[in-house]
Amino acid sequence: MSEYLPGLAGVPATKSNISDINGEKGLLSYRGYPIEQLAEKSTFEETTLLMLDGKLPTRAALTEFDSKLRRNRRTQYHIRDLMKTFPPSGHPMDMLQTAVASLGMFYPVQQHLTQKNAENLDYIHDMTVKIIARMGTIVAMWEHIRHGYDPIEPRADLNYAQNFLYMFNGKEPDPLMARIMDVCLILHAEHTINASTFSVLVTGSTLPSPYSVIAAAIGTLSGPLHGGANEKVLSMLREIGSPEKAEAYVDKKLAKKEKIWGMGHREYKTKDPRAVILEKLVDEYMKARGSNINPLFEIARAVEKVCEARLAHKGVYANVDFYSGILYHEMGIPADQFTAIFAIARSTGWLAHWREQMADNRIFRPTQVYTGEPPRNYVPIEIR
């Protein structure tokens, strides 16, 4: 028997072609393409298809995929009626797990996977498109339903990021904002075998419907040790209150050996490549807005500057969560929805891993180190 390693740290749990991290050099690639190039030149739709199929699509393939995504944005009114029974206080991640699990009832899978026929590509592709398309719809619907309003119907003339912001806010986003959302979706789409992606493999390995698999992954992402850091960055910036207070705040936290939210990442010894990209977008955004800038950006900049001076030599830099929260806030998205947006983006990576798992499935059944009692006899309750 192998050695027991808590959390399976360092234990390979799958072979995968999808993404790769080089933590020493600060590199992240999807299917071999550096994340910087995808963020600059690709779109969420194209990156999604790349991740699923393993190659950059032709124009015809991309158009077909994008059209199918647009067609599947609508959901049955039954889903809306279901969501209206949720309490308005329901957290968006609990809502999302519930609604995605319910899709298995409303859209029953036509074809159950079997061990011999797990790699049914047409079926897998079809389910994948339907789930990715509906993730954005459901998250945006909840924003209206929880406030007592009917949701806004999706529009087929907008791309994924534009349509999501349109459905969320009820108005078309400006082009820079829509592009920033598009890049945020690309950056969050995949990150090798993290806890939620691993739960896709474990749950998927018994061959349930993909709705059940993605619902499991949403539950895993909902834990505070996984999703939710960008929400905490935002609270931290509000707590700091103004740029000139950043230095004292950071130093106080460091003296108490407390965490600065949005700083450092266990995978990267250098700067998180996704943070580098987001930082450039923040620059671009701030230049475009000029004096209309939200003060939180100025505070964030000040915090990052202090952290760089204090922590860069330890390999601790701003990570992907540091700026995304403020950007989402700027797009009119409330903080409790941030992890749900993460889930929309990550559904792409989850489903790419699900497809990969189906191509060579083996049920997960690790062992345990039994540390309990040896065999003993039952004792009647009278003499315990």
Next chain:
Amino acid sequence: MSEYLPGLAGVPATKSNISDINGEKGLLSYRGYPIEQLAEKSTFEETTLLMLDGKLPTRAALTEFDSKLRRNRRTQYHIRDLMKTFPPSGHPMDMLQTAVASLGMFYPVQQHLTQKNAENLDYIHDMTVKIIARMGTIVAMWEHIRHGYDPIEPRADLNYAQNFLYMFNGKEPDPLMARIMDVCLILHAEHTINASTFSVLVTGSTLPSPYSVIAAAIGTLSGPLHGGANEKVLSMLREIGSPEKAEAYVDKKLAKKEKIWGMGHREYKTKDPRAVILEKLVDEYMKARGSNINPLFEIARAVEKVCEARLAHKGVYANVDFYSGILYHEMGIPADQFTAIFAIARSTGWLAHWREQMADNRIFRPTQVYTGEPPRNYVPIEIR
């Protein structure tokens, strides 16, 4: 880096005190107590508390626990209203995953776990009781709601097994049936680190609400490689049609190297100890019923006899699924609800493992063997 073993077969993923299997000798114990003794002398309620606390409870502790279970059988009418929006064709496992996930919205957790304070026993015990109590309620409610009827209110004067059958069928079960259900719940409550229990550890390790964790496990159990075998046993027996056809059926299947449902278990080289117990109950039941016996039992007996002659030397015997399906059928439970009943029983083991994980939590983040493309440059769509 450790060796890559598909499905993590043989890789220890946790240390656990809860249950132990000796596959060579055909032994299963919960907290050291042989399953045979628990099936004969304990109850589902007592076994549950044993599994959670690690020791057989005093009478006072058991009474308190049982009263709390009984009090928590009721659910808000909001849950009923939610379930009425589900399509009547919704599979009970999809229904159960959806409904349990929704509990996180209706009963928001008062106290979120943190890495430093994951082992908050009062909170964990409270959530555990609430979930176990409501699992039976939800499964029974759906049986009525999906047929267009209001569910039956739980009764606090019945034990778990009795109340479940009462809520399911609308009438009190006879004492032998209630006892058989009680034993079935004990037998299915726990079985070390199978796929669904492993998904509890993986999802739970990010510290989401236990509703999200159990919803993930329900999704994992819903896959045909995990739950559902007893449903297939029932179909098989119906296909065979009469006891005298059993021999020819089995021989034909074996000649084609096809699976006989309900026979053999990867963990046991000898007879599944749970099947031995169920077989005795079937005997008892058949004697009590005399000539009123369902013909499926006679067919099952004939199949088992042929299989014993043909397969016993290979260590293939009837497993826990072989008789449970016919017994559930005899209790008036439709076949598509069998896995949901498995989930009710197993919620006990899932939550015991969740509690154990919380006492020494580490987020699951295994690694991958990257087998994909090396770094390459993005190619514009025009020249692909």
